[in-house]
Amino acid sequence: MHFEFLDRLLRGEIATDELVRGQRPIRVHRLVGAIVALGALVGVCMALYGLRWGEHYGGFHVLAVMVKVPLLFLLTLVVTCPSLYVFSALARSGLRFTETVRLLLAATALALTILASLAPVIAFFTFGTRSHPFLQTLNAVFFCVAGTIALLFLRRTLAAAAPMEARPGKRSTDRIVVAWCGVYALVGAQMAWMMRPFIGTRHLPQELFREVESNVFAGLLQALKYLVDG
Amino acid sequence: MTATVIRSGVLASALTVRQILTGDGPFAPGAQRVPWRRLFVLVVVVTAFHGAAIGSLGVRPLAILYGAIKLPILFAGATLLCLPNLYVILACLGLRKDFDASVQGILCAQGTAALALAAMAPVVLFAYACGASYPAALLVNASVFALAAWAAQVALSRHLGLLIERDPRHRRVVLAWFVLHGFVATKLSWILRPFVGDPALPIAFLRARQWAEDPFTNLFWAAAALLAGLFR
Numbered sequence: 001m002h003f004e005f006l007d008r009l010l011r012g013e014i015a016t017d018e019l020v021r022g023q024r025p026i027r028v029h030r031l032v033g034a035i036v037a038l039g040a041l042v043g044v045c046m047a048l049y050g051l052r053w054g055e056h057y058g059g060f061h062v063l064a065v066m067v068k069v070p071l072l073f074l075l076t077l078v079v080t081c082p083s084l085y086v087f088s089a090l091a092r093s094g095l096r097f098t099e100t101v102r103l104l105l106a107a108t109a110l111a112l113t114i115l116a117s118l119a120p121v122i123a124f125f126t127f128g129t130r131s132h133p134f135l136q137t138l139n140a141v142f143f144c145v146a147g148t149i150a151l152l153f154l155r156r157t158l159a160a161a162a163p164m165e166a167r168p169g170k171r172s173t174d175r176i177v178v179a180w181c182g183v184y185a186l187v188g189a190q191m192a193w194m195m196r197p198f199i200g201t202r203h204l205p206q207e208l209f210r211e212v213e214s215n216v217f218a219g220l221l222q223a224l225k226y227l228v229d230g
Numbered sequence: 231m232t233a234t235v236i237r238s239g240v241l242a243s244a245l246t247v248r249q250i251l252t253g254d255g256p257f258a259p260g261a262q263r264v265p266w267r268r269l270f271v272l273v274v275v276v277t278a279f280h281g282a283a284i285g286s287l288g289v290r291p292l293a294i295l296y297g298a299i300k301l302p303i304l305f306a307g308a309t310l311l312c313l314p315n316l317y318v319i320l321a322c323l324g325l326r327k328d329f330d331a332s333v334q335g336i337l338c339a340q341g342t343a344a345l346a347l348a349a350m351a352p353v354v355l356f357a358y359a360c361g362a363s364y365p366a367a368l369l370v371n372a373s374v375f376a377l378a379a380w381a382a383q384v385a386l387s388r389h390l391g392l393l394i395e396r397d398p399r400h401r402r403v404v405l406a407w408f409v410l411h412g413f414v415a416t417k418l419s420w421i422l423r424p425f426v427g428d429p430a431l432p433i434a435f436l437r438a439r440q441w442a443e444d445p446f447t448n449l450f451w452a453a454a455a456l457l458a459g460l461f462r
Contacts, residue, residue: 078352079352080353082348082349082352083350083353086251086346086349086381089247089252090251090342090384091384092252092253096248179380183350183353187353187356190356190357194359212361215366
């Protein structure tokens with residue numbers, strides 16, 4: 001599979017027309033392929049902690065996380081895509097539903113490319129520290145960085161895709177992206193919480209999904225508290 | 231043959247949805263012939279869908295059915311109760327000729343709000359699937375309704391902006407509409423409770439004694455109880 005478009009996506013060389021309604025737009029299956037491949041790579045590096053420090057983790061954990069990371073992004077997209085379409089249509093962005101899907105897939109591929117570039121750092125820290133809260137926080141920060149860059153890309157593309165007569169009112173596009181980002185961030189964070197474990201916890205048994213308890217914000221606060229209190 | 235009919239029906243619905251959201255075609259501000267029936271059917275279907283999603287906390291089929299019935303009643307009821315007053319205000323200000331255009335704007339805004347709600351139904355269902363508690367479910371639904379109200383406001387200002395440009399007195403009409411509609415919708419939603427439905431309580435289409443209750447005092451205590459529930 002050829003992923004040279006990812007390089008152009010990172011450099012900002014892919015024109016809006018090519019992404020949403022050009023003569024030869026990027027194919028959806030190529031975007032999904034990139035998401036699956038990059039997500040699997042990120043998954044391997046995240047799962048290494050369980051293998052290295054866990055008492056009950058094996059190859060199944062790595063395999064499960066390789067599947068779960070791309071699934072996390074794709075399921076978040078399924079939940080939030082209709083709302084982005086409605087909000088962007090309301091701002092007269094000119095994007096059709098299929099174009100909205102393609103744009104979101106491109107933003108997701110971009111986020112995963114950034115995460116994949118940080119995956120060696122995750123792997124390095126996995127072998128360098130036993131602290132589970134530290135690795136949890138590090139992963140959360142990396143996901144936030146990747147997500148923010150992807151959302152900036154989304155904002156730029158949505159603004160560029162707006163018809164000329166709608167551009168003076170760019171503020172509406174901005175407001176829409178901000179509102180939608182809030183929804184996306186909440187759903188994405190909670191989806192990740194539901195699909196735990198990704199990193200793995202040393203003394204806990206290997207499981208595909210943990211029982212749903214509390215929510216992601218309570219979990220992150222707890223990790224930060226452990227990190228600060230030691 | 232059937233597939234072709236279904237396909238053309240889906241395409242027509244998708245086009246209608248897009249035209250309502252962007253304010254184009256027959257739903258453009260100042261359009262001469264608005265397809266009222268299509269708009270009404272769409273609002274009823276879409277709000278019923280979202281009502282079913284709201285009522286699905288605890289996955290109780292009867293609560294889902296009640297939600298699907300009550301949300302369209304809330305949408306249509308609040309608007310119908312306020313329309314006569316809109317006519318009177320426009321007539322008093324000498325703007326009676328703009329009644330059709332005002333109603334068009336209001337109904338397109340309702341359609342936009344309904345579509346925004348339906349688009350966020352997956353978010354509500356996801357929150358429920360995450361095991362959201364009753365107070366958390368109330369908070370999620372309140373946030374979703376706030377976003378839908380904002381979407382409606384965008385559509386309304388698109389339509390009524392033209393009228394205000396033509397005659398600034400329309401500003402007063404819009405303000406009166408917001409106050410009255412907000413007042414009526416709050417009371418009606420209080421009467422039609424429960425929408426979400428606490429899974430710990432038995433299912434009821436309406437709660438007892440709510441006709442006599444004052445929603446504005448109760449809403450204060452409901453908000454306080456919601457916050458207390460979240461931080462418990």
